[in-house]
Amino acid sequence: xxxxxxxxxxxxxxxxxxxxxxxxxxxxxxxxxxxxxxxxxxxxxxxxxxxxxxxxxxxxxxxxxxxxxxxxxxxxxxxxxxxxxxxxxxxxxxxxxxxxxxxxxxxxxxxxxxxxxxxxxxxxxxxxxxxxxxxxxxxxxxxxxxxxxxxxxxxxxxxxxxxxxxxxxxxxxxxxxxxxxxxxxxxxxxxxxxxxxxxxxxxxxxxxxxxxxxxxxxxxxxxxxxxxxxxxx
Amino acid sequence: xxxxxxxxxxxxxxxxxxxxxxxxxxxxxxxxxxxxxxxxxxxxxxxxxxxxxxxxxxxxxxxxxxxxxxxxxxxxxxxxxxxxxxxxxxxxxxxxxxxxxxxxxxxxxxxxxxxxxxxxxxxxxxxxxxxxxxxxxxxxxxxxxxxxxxxxxxxxxxxxxxxxxxxxxxxxxxxxxxxxxxxxxxxxxxxxxxxxxxxxxxxxxxxxxxxxxxxxxxxxxxxxxxxxxxxxxxxxxxxxxxxxxxxxxxxxxxxxxxxxxxxxxxxxxxxxxxxxxxxxxxxxx
Numbered sequence: 001x002x003x004x005x006x007x008x009x010x011x012x013x014x015x016x017x018x019x020x021x022x023x024x025x026x027x028x029x030x031x032x033x034x035x036x037x038x039x040x041x042x043x044x045x046x047x048x049x050x051x052x053x054x055x056x057x058x059x060x061x062x063x064x065x066x067x068x069x070x071x072x073x074x075x076x077x078x079x080x081x082x083x084x085x086x087x088x089x090x091x092x093x094x095x096x097x098x099x100x101x102x103x104x105x106x107x108x109x110x111x112x113x114x115x116x117x118x119x120x121x122x123x124x125x126x127x128x129x130x131x132x133x134x135x136x137x138x139x140x141x142x143x144x145x146x147x148x149x150x151x152x153x154x155x156x157x158x159x160x161x162x163x164x165x166x167x168x169x170x171x172x173x174x175x176x177x178x179x180x181x182x183x184x185x186x187x188x189x190x191x192x193x194x195x196x197x198x199x200x201x202x203x204x205x206x207x208x209x210x211x212x213x214x215x216x217x218x219x220x221x222x223x224x225x226x227x228x229x230x231x232x233x
Numbered sequence: 234x235x236x237x238x239x240x241x242x243x244x245x246x247x248x249x250x251x252x253x254x255x256x257x258x259x260x261x262x263x264x265x266x267x268x269x270x271x272x273x274x275x276x277x278x279x280x281x282x283x284x285x286x287x288x289x290x291x292x293x294x295x296x297x298x299x300x301x302x303x304x305x306x307x308x309x310x311x312x313x314x315x316x317x318x319x320x321x322x323x324x325x326x327x328x329x330x331x332x333x334x335x336x337x338x339x340x341x342x343x344x345x346x347x348x349x350x351x352x353x354x355x356x357x358x359x360x361x362x363x364x365x366x367x368x369x370x371x372x373x374x375x376x377x378x379x380x381x382x383x384x385x386x387x388x389x390x391x392x393x394x395x396x397x398x399x400x401x402x403x404x405x406x407x408x409x410x411x412x413x414x415x416x417x418x419x420x421x422x423x424x425x426x427x428x429x430x431x432x433x434x435x436x437x438x439x440x441x442x443x444x445x446x447x448x449x450x451x452x453x454x455x456x457x458x459x460x461x462x463x464x465x466x467x468x469x470x471x472x473x474x475x476x477x478x479x480x481x482x483x484x485x486x487x488x489x490x491x492x493x494x495x496x497x498x499x500x501x502x503x504x505x506x507x508x509x510x511x512x513x514x515x516x517x518x
Contacts, residue, residue, distance in 0.1 A: 003304045010331045017322060072320040076328075078285050079317055080335035081307035081380075233285050 007082045007090035011073060018065055019098060023105070025061035029054035030109075030125055037121035051124040058106070062098070062147065063154050066091075070158030075233040088228050092221075095151045103144020107136055110143075131209060142209040149213035149220070156220040159227035234297060236261040236382055236414040237282060242291035244277050244438070251277040253438035254291070259431070261381075262412035264404075266429030266446070268422060268508050274438040275418045276314070279384045283312040295382060308337055311380035313371040315387035321360040325353055328370055329377075336378035343407075344377035350399050364391030372400050376407060384416040397421070401428055422505035426450075434508055441515045446504070453507045457483040458497035466490060466497050473510040485510050 011018055033054045069091060077087050110126040118124055126143075133139040160168045187193045200208055237259035244252040252274045259265050267275050280286035281293055284300040284307055293299060300306045319328050325348075333339045348355055351369040354362075362370070368389050375383050389397050405428065408415065419425055432449060434442035442449075453473065456463050460482035467484050474485040485502060493499050502510070 006334055009334045013327055013331055013334070014320075014322070068320070072318065075318045076320055076331065077335070078283075079312055079314065080332055080374075081283065081310050081312070082335060083284065083302045083304055083307055085302055086304070232280075 003083060003086035004089040004093065007077060007086040008093055010077055010080070010082065011069060011090055011094055017068065018094065019101070021065065022058045022062040022102070025057040026054070026106075026109070026125075029057040030119060033123055033125055034119040034121050037118075037123045047118070047122055047124070048129060050118065050122055051128060054125045055106075055128065058102070059147065059150055062151060066095075066151055066155035067158035067161065069094075070155060070162045070228070070231075074162065074228075074231065078233045084229060084231065088225065091155065091228075095148060095155065098151060099144045099148035102147040103140035103142075106143035107140040110139060111136070131205065133205065138206060141206065145210040145213045145217075149216040152217045152220040152224065156224040156227070159224045159231065162231050163227045234261070235259060236296060237416075238292070238294045239278070239282075240292040242278070242281070242293060243289045244274075244281065244286070245289045251438055252281075252288075252291075255435070255439055257433060257440055257443060259414060259416065259433075261414050263430045264408060264415045264417065264428060265431045265433060266422075266425055267416050267418040267433050267435065268420075269435035269441075270512060271420075273435045275435050276386050277438075278435070279312060279314075279386050279416065279418065282382075283307065283310050283384065285312070309381040310384070311336060311375055311378040311382075312384045313375040313386065313388050315390055317367075317371045319359045319367075319370065321358070323359045324356055325359065325362070325370060326355045328359060329374065332374045332378060336374075336380060338379035338381075340377050340379055343379075344373055347373040347376060347403060350403065351396060365389075365393060365396060368392045369396060376403060379407075379411060379413065382414045382416070384418075386418045387420065388417075389419075389421075397424065401425070404428070422508055423503055426504040432504070432508075434511060436512050436515045442508075442511055449504060449507060451501045452489060453485065453487055453502040453510075454489045455483065455485050455500045455502055455506070456493065456497060457481065458494075462494050462497050466493050473507075473514055487511075 033052050037050070074087055078084075106126060113119060113124075113126050118127075131139075131142050133142055157169070157172065160172050164171070184193075187196060200212075235258040237257070239255060239257040242252050242255045242257075243250070255274065255278065257278075267279070269275050277286060281288050282295055282300060284302060287301060293301075295306045296309060298306050300310070323331075329341075329344055329348075332344075333341060351366075351373065353366060353369055353373070359367070359370070368391055372385070372388050372392075375385055375388065389400060392400070401424070404415070417425060417429065426446070429446050432442060432444055432446050433440060456467060458466075458481065460477060460480050463482040463484060467486055467490065470490045471487040472484050473487055476483050485506070489499070
């Protein structure tokens with residue numbers, strides 16, 4: 001455990017890079033959105049029509065962290081004689097910690113948004129209609145688990161680059177595109193596309209935003225683990 | 234007990250054999266010079282010793298244990314590579330902060346002194362450093378880590394002669410106060426000739442020479458003079474190199490045979506000359 005904590009402390013040496021970037025982004029996004037709504041000042045539009053996509057900034061800005069960890073911090077940590085095992089455990093802890101922080105933090109900001117009637121300008125940044133939960137912790141799951149799925153997926157992509165280089169990324173991209181095309185073709189030919197859409201639409205919101213992303217975490221996490229165990233520097 | 238024991242070590246990458254049944258033992262508290270041509274297998278060996286690469290076959294022990302994923306070993310090891318990569322958005326002081334976390338013997342006061350010696354800008358981002366300054370970062374980490382086994386693989390890429398001399402001086406001073414096992418891989422053989430106590434020459438993944446530096450110094454000689462006199466003097470001694478022009482013969486001998494005849498001139502070979510000739514002889518074989 002000492003080794004894992006040591007590796008984690010190195011990963012957190014620049015918290016501004018590893019943890020804070022999505023929070024800067026959502027903070028700036030809220031400022032811009034509230035500023036725009038305050039300037040426009042039109043309060044006649046219904047609340048349902050005042051939805052923004054600012055939450056995407058939070059997720060989009062967290063994409064670069066894991067590839068940075070895999071390709072820059074991993075070789076440096078190995079030079080400092082951190083074991084692969086310790087680095088992998090520390091990264092898994094970091095991903096989990098970031099997901100918990102994202103879930104609880106965004107759920108708290110959501111409470112503030114509701115309490116301030118949309119940041120005093122009736123805007124919807126976090127309290128989006130399709131992901132609203134009454135329970136605080138359920139809301140935290142809806143925000144946090146997709147964060148974990150996204151960071152695990154980007155960690156996997158970073159590990160692919162670490163092990164296979166540029167060619168690996170190219171092969172991964174082509175492979176995903178090919179599999180996606182085959183799946184879509186099969187769904188189209190069997191007239192099943194509607195059924196798939198209906199299936200996800202009929203699921204409880206928690207299943208769509210917490211359970212199925214967990215399956216992605218397991219899938220990408222396993223791939224990441226296998227690759228990083230073999231990674232050389 | 235040896236600090237490093239390697240027996241019949243083989244490492245193959247996709248059809249290329251980097252190490253070919255290499256065996257070696259490195260004594261503790263000694264400065265070892267690991268010499269050899271580019272692609273000889275030095276870096277691969279050091280990567281295996283530090284758990285960064287996995288051997289295909291053979292036995293590797295560092296401080297009596299296999300290094301692979303072994304924190305008990307790796308906590309006592311520091312490996313500074315040629316063109317060591319650092320997180321590009323790190324500042325110099327952040328690289329040292331990471332080393333302070335990872336290295337249990339880290340000496341911050343000593344690191345600060347070395348920063349002054351190398352005139353490193355502590356608050357500059359790593360990506361904005363010159364090649365020589367980047368090498369200085371690695372050297373400072375390697376020295377201030379004070380790891381019981383420290384490996385430097387061509388650590389001074391881009392460093393000027395003054396900075397390299399600072400490195401040699403600090404290494405010797407610190408080694409005298411705190412003896413530890415240091416492995417220094419370099420192509421600047423003459424510069425480190427007086428620094429290393431033991432020489433390992435690797436070529437084509439095998440050990441060509443494994444000897445104490447004191448034994449090597451002055452042992453190999455260059456002999457020149459009339460061809461017949463030189464041939465008589467060199468009789469029965471392994472010849473590393475031979476060239477003849479007119480009636481004069483010049484040979485490099487692996488050992489000094491004894492007192493030469495009056496018209497035969499004998500000069501000691503430098504370590505670099507000996508390494509070059511031994512490697513060439515190994516290649517011919």
